[in-house]
Amino acid sequence: MPLLSVVDLHTHFRTPEGELRAVDGVSLTVDKGESVGLVGESGCGKSTLGKAVLRLVQPTSGSVGFDGEEVSRLPADALGPFRRRAQMIFQDPFSSLNPRHTIERILTAPLYVHGIGDRAERKRRVPRMIEQGGLPLSSLSRYPHEFSGGQRQRIGIARALILGPELVVCDEPVSALDLSIQAQILNLLVEMKREYGLSYLFISHDLSVIRYFANRVLVMYLGRIVESAAGADLWARPLHPYTRALIQAIPDPARRRQAAPIGGDIASPLDIPKGCRFHPRCPIATSICTKVDPALVRHGDGHEAACHHAGQLTRPPEA
Amino acid sequence: MTTTTTTEVIASSSGSWRAVRAFFRNPAAVLATAFLVFVTIVALTAPLIYPEDPLSMVARPFLWPGQNPKFLLGSDSLGRDVAAGLVWGSRISLVIGIAAMALGVTIGIVVGATAGYFGGRIDDALVRLVEIFQTTPSFLMLVVLVAIAEPRVESITVGIALVTWPTIARLVRAEFRSLREKDFVTAARGLGYGHLRIIFIEILPNALPPIIVTSSVIVASAILMESALSFMGLGDPNRISWGSMIGASRETLRTAWYLTAIPGIAIVLTVLALNMIGDALNDALNPRLSGER
Numbered sequence: 018m019p020l021l022s023v024v025d026l027h028t029h030f031r032t033p034e035g036e037l038r039a040v041d042g043v044s045l046t047v048d049k050g051e052s053v054g055l056v057g058e059s060g061c062g063k064s065t066l067g068k069a070v071l072r073l074v075q076p077t078s079g080s081v082g083f084d085g086e087e088v089s090r091l092p093a094d095a096l097g098p099f100r101r102r103a104q105m106i107f108q109d110p111f112s113s114l115n116p117r118h119t120i121e122r123i124l125t126a127p128l129y130v131h132g133i134g135d136r137a138e139r140k141r142r143v144p145r146m147i148e149q150g151g152l153p154l155s156s157l158s159r160y161p162h163e164f165s166g167g168q169r170q171r172i173g174i175a176r177a178l179i180l181g182p183e184l185v186v187c188d189e190p191v192s193a194l195d196l197s198i199q200a201q202i203l204n205l206l207v208e209m210k211r212e213y214g215l216s217y218l219f220i221s222h223d224l225s226v227i228r229y230f231a232n233r234v235l236v237m238y239l240g241r242i243v244e245s246a247a248g249a250d251l252w253a254r255p256l257h258p259y260t261r262a263l264i265q266a267i268p269d270p271a272r273r274r275q276a277a278p279i280g281g282d283i284a285s286p287l288d289i290p291k292g293c294r295f296h297p298r299c300p301i302a303t304s305i306c307t308k309v310d311p312a313l314v315r316h317g318d319g320h321e322a323a324c325h326h327a328g329q330l331t332r333p334p335e336a
Numbered sequence: 337m338t339t340t341t342t343t344e345v346i347a348s349s350s351g352s353w354r355a356v357r358a359f360f361r362n363p364a365a366v367l368a369t370a371f372l373v374f375v376t377i378v379a380l381t382a383p384l385i386y387p388e389d390p391l392s393m394v395a396r397p398f399l400w401p402g403q404n405p406k407f408l409l410g411s412d413s414l415g416r417d418v419a420a421g422l423v424w425g426s427r428i429s430l431v432i433g434i435a436a437m438a439l440g441v442t443i444g445i446v447v448g449a450t451a452g453y454f455g456g457r458i459d460d461a462l463v464r465l466v467e468i469f470q471t472t473p474s475f476l477m478l479v480v481l482v483a484i485a486e487p488r489v490e491s492i493t494v495g496i497a498l499v500t501w502p503t504i505a506r507l508v509r510a511e512f513r514s515l516r517e518k519d520f521v522t523a524a525r526g527l528g529y530g531h532l533r534i535i536f537i538e539i540l541p542n543a544l545p546p547i548i549v550t551s552s553v554i555v556a557s558a559i560l561m562e563s564a565l566s567f568m569g570l571g572d573p574n575r576i577s578w579g580s581m582i583g584a585s586r587e588t589l590r591t592a593w594y595l596t597a598i599p600g601i602a603i604v605l606t607v608l609a610l611n612m613i614g615d616a617l618n619d620a621l622n623p624r625l626s627g628e629r
Binding site for chain 2 (some may be wrong): 068071073094100101104107108109112113114115116117118126127130131171176180210310
């Protein structure tokens with residue numbers, strides 16, 4: 018049984034301009050000890066999906082099963098045990114730490130709130146965690162503004178892990194950091210996974226980061242998963258034209274020709290195109306794509322894609 | 337890295353120490369604080385300086401300041417010592433100013449934090465409530481409130497608090513609305529913290545600087561309101577206050593102007609000092625203006 022199993026999850030927001038469908042029917046699973054990458058452009062709903070999974074945003078419909086328990090409809094006061102077992106690491110290390118609290122307070126409060134250990138036990142646990150996060154013990158008495166972005170992200174990771182979670186949703190944990198720091202933080206996340214046997218849902222818009230990190234990759238476009246495959250399989254054999262375009266967009270000195278960029282902008286989640294939601298930007302779209310919304314279909318072992326012309330490189334002749 | 341330099345000490349101290357230093361680098365703030373400390377000491381030691389009831393008649397009426405060295409600031413139309421009145425009056429002004437501010441700020445924080453944090457219908461209802469208070473002329477409402485209750489220090493304090501809390505509530509609501517969107521609040525929810533903990537321990541400390549600034553101005557306006565009430569004869573009749581001294585001597589304004597001028601100057605200086613402290617706090621608590629960080 019997977020640790021996390023999301024089925025047909027919808028998260029819609031009512032806005033003055035109409036209904037915004039940020040997550041529009043997503044199903045996914047994360048197994049124990051697995052790192053699942055979720056990739057997509059800004060505004061495709063990947064952050065909302067991460068927050069809906071953790072009940073930081075209330076899903077409109079669909080189900081979120083965690084270790085066999087349905088958590089999307091749990092009353093707020095019954096979420097405690099789930100909160101202990103599923104945590105989040107945020108993108109912006111500058112706004113994710115309370116500027117008025119010392120690091121010690123930031124790390125002790127979760128233990129206190131969940132009634133873990135007595136005072137002495139917490140005094141032992143917090144320094145151990147901060148050292149595992151790669152920061153000196155003297156950090157504990159300091160405030161967040163005294164640290165650099167990379168150091169703050171280490172604090173954010175320590176805070177997420179102090180409750181001993183099994184699932185960690187990483188919402189673009191390195192995209193706000195310098196390239197040299199990114200590698201350090203990614204290494205720390207890998208190390209922590211080995212140490213605690215964590216499962217990650219790793220959200221990023223950066224394919225090279227996902228490539229380094231994930232066993233399995235989900236490609237999201239406008240509130241839907243359009244392709245899902247094991248990492249290696251996806252790089253070698255992308256089936257969806259959107260995935261192909263994303264992979265080609267990674268700069269590669271070995272490739273002579275300039276990558277063909279995807280035309281146009283992502284459509285508005287307020288007004289999702291009819292038929293296949295990618296068809297206005299798709300290089301191989303045909304008339305069927307404007308009418309029929311393609312379902313996620315299996316194409317070989319563990320490889321799924323939602324495209325009428327999956328795997329084709331050029332526009333097929335109209336039937 | 338063996339010696340700790342001064343800059344490191346500054347960098348490692350918390351933001352509140354930086355604010356305190358910035359505050360006391362401002363000469364106006366130092367002057368205003370010194371004046372208020374002086375007024376506070378005078379108020380606290382009033383029974384030692386003038387053990388007698390300031391309302392008792394002790395001298396010939398209409399003694400001018402300096403005329404009789406026993407009564408330094410002269411006496412009023414009933415022969416009461418003006419200096420004693422001034423000293424005892426500072427007690428009422430400070431007690432009502434601070435107590436009304438404390439009560440008003442507490443109500444304002446509770447209402448504003450609830451509205452801003454929860455949003456939705458709770459917010460709508462509380463905003464309507466604030467608007468009802470704010471669309472009523474506040475001094476008129478205060479007069480009505482005090483007229484209904486007995487004119488005592490307690491009822492005047494509650495009355496002033498009831499007309500000042502909406503200002504704080506609006507301010508706190510706006511702060512909470514922007515702060516609740518921050519990732520550290522989302523993180524707090526994700527860590528399973530309760531609403532009370534998020535409101536008072538996570539968000540409120542971040543919303544404090546503007547509340548502190550406004551509070552000092554509210555003390556000033558509470559002192560003014562109390563003076564105005566006493567001037568109109570709606571104050572506590574058993575206590576002397578700066579406002580009631582002005583009110584009692586308004587008929588002799590042309591012949592004995594010092595009777596209104598002396599307590600008037602006391603009010604002006606105290607209110608001015610509080611406003612200057614408010615300005616200095618605003619600069620000190622706003623890192624972008626104080627040029628540090």
